[in-house]
Amino acid sequence: MSKGYRIQASTGIHRGDRDYQQDQVCLLHHPRNTACLLAVVADGMGGRSGGRKASDQVMLTARQLFERYDPDTDDAAALLRQIVEEAHLVIKLTAVSAEQEPHSTIAGFLINPNGDSHWIHAGDSRVYHFRNGKMVFRTTDHSYVQSLVDQGEILEDEALEHPQSNILMGCLGTDNDPPVDIHVVPQLSPGDAIMACSDGVWHYFTPEELSSTIATLTPREACEFLIQKARSRAKGSSDNLSLAIVKLAPLT
Numbered sequence: 001m002s003k004g005y006r007i008q009a010s011t012g013i014h015r016g017d018r019d020y021q022q023d024q025v026c027l028l029h030h031p032r033n034t035a036c037l038l039a040v041v042a043d044g045m046g047g048r049s050g051g052r053k054a055s056d057q058v059m060l061t062a063r064q065l066f067e068r069y070d071p072d073t074d075d076a077a078a079l080l081r082q083i084v085e086e087a088h089l090v091i092k093l094t095a096v097s098a099e100q101e102p103h104s105t106i107a108g109f110l111i112n113p114n115g116d117s118h119w120i121h122a123g124d125s126r127v128y129h130f131r132n133g134k135m136v137f138r139t140t141d142h143s144y145v146q147s148l149v150d151q152g153e154i155l156e157d158e159a160l161e162h163p164q165s166n167i168l169m170g171c172l173g174t175d176n177d178p179p180v181d182i183h184v185v186p187q188l189s190p191g192d193a194i195m196a197c198s199d200g201v202w203h204y205f206t207p208e209e210l211s212s213t214i215a216t217l218t219p220r221e222a223c224e225f226l227i228q229k230a231r232s233r234a235k236g237s238s239d240n241l242s243l244a245i246v247k248l249a250p251l252t
Contacts, residue, residue, distance in 0.1 A: 005190040005248035007111070009037065012223030012245075016200055016231060016238035022051035023198050023242035024059050028066055035113035036071040038062060039244035040083075040106065041125050043198040046173070047100030054091045054104035054173055061087040062108065076110050077182045080120035083108070084172065084180055091173035103173040107139065107196040111246065117185040117194060122178040123171035126202050129185060130193040133215035135207040142170035142179050160203060190250035197226075200239030204230040219245040 015021045022044035030036035042058035044051030062083050069079050084106060095101050105123025112118075119127045124141040140146060144167035145159040159165060170179040185192075193214045202210070205226070214222050222245050231238045 004251060005188070005192075006251055007035075007037070007246060008219050008249050009039070009244070009246040010219035010223050011039075011243065012227050013242045014227045014231070014240070016240050017234065017236055018238075018240055020052070021240055022055055023200070023240035024052075024055040025196075025242040025244055026059050026062065027244050027246075028063060030069070030071060031067055033071050033113055036069075036111065037246070038066045038108065038110045039194075039196050039246060040108035041196040041198055041242050041244060042107075043105040043123065043125050043200075043240065043242070044102065045104065045171075046095075046102040050095075050100045050102035051104070053094050054102035057090050057094065058083075058087045058104050058106055058172065061090065071112050076112060076116075076118040077120075077184070080108060080110065080118055080182065081180050084120060084122060084178055088172040088178050095173060101173065103168075103171050105168070105171050105198070106178075107198075109194050109196055109246075111188065111194075115188050117188055119183040119185075119194075121181055123168050124199045126197060126199075127183070128195045128197075128202075128207075128210060130195070130211050130214055131189075132191040133211050135211050137183070137185075138207070139181065139183065142181075143168050188248055190248055193245065193247040195243060195245045197243035198239070198241060200241040201226055201230055201243050203239075204233040214245060214247065219247055 042055035044055030105125040107121040107125035109119040
């Protein structure tokens with residue numbers, strides 16, 4: 001592990017104003033090397049039981065495969081792809097007996113002991129990278145409105161209020177293979193932070209608001225604040241909310 005930082009991390013989850021919780025989040029330290037960690041957010045869809053079964057399956061698959069991962073010799077990107085592909089297949093199998101089609105997004109990032117970070121996402125759950133209080137990168141949603149933004153038909157701000165903002169172009173459990181988008185941060189450093197979150201969180205904040213919140217608060221405080229503020233801004237119609245935040249604090 002890089003000697004220049006210590007890891008601070010937390011997760012947050014809330015049902016919002018929905019009748020039931022379909023989001024799931026986990027933050028796992030590697031069983032044999034605590035400097036290696038994996039964070040995963042999954043936003044389940046497909047009726048009360050279907051969506052929760054789908055997001056639960058993402059968590060179960062991530063835990064099982066991460067336990068077998070060797071940070072010194074294994075390929076992090078291959079592990080993340082395997083999590084997506086295996087969870088996708090099992091969710092499809094559960095759909096056979098489910099009353100509604102279970103689907104799930106995924107947004108996850110792995111931090112290796114050597115200080116690099118590998119991400120994966122499918123759907124509209126996101127991973128963000130902040131450096132010294134500014135957003136330097138975020139994942140691009142696999143959604144209909146994101147395709148409109150990419151084509152220049154609407155602006156990013158307009159996408160938030162678009163009536164079809166809930167239509168996904170790719171996720172886990174559908175007939176089509178899920179997108180497998182990998183992003184790599186070659187070297188993390190003190191002052192960096194990474195957040196994975198469901199759309200119930202990011203929908204209500206500008207990148208600048210997320211950056212300043214995560215820069216000034218501890219991960220636990222930031223999780224609590226962002227959930228509270230998102231629920232307030234949703235004015236009684238908030239979605240499930242889930243997030244995981246990891247900050248790399250300078251050694252003092």
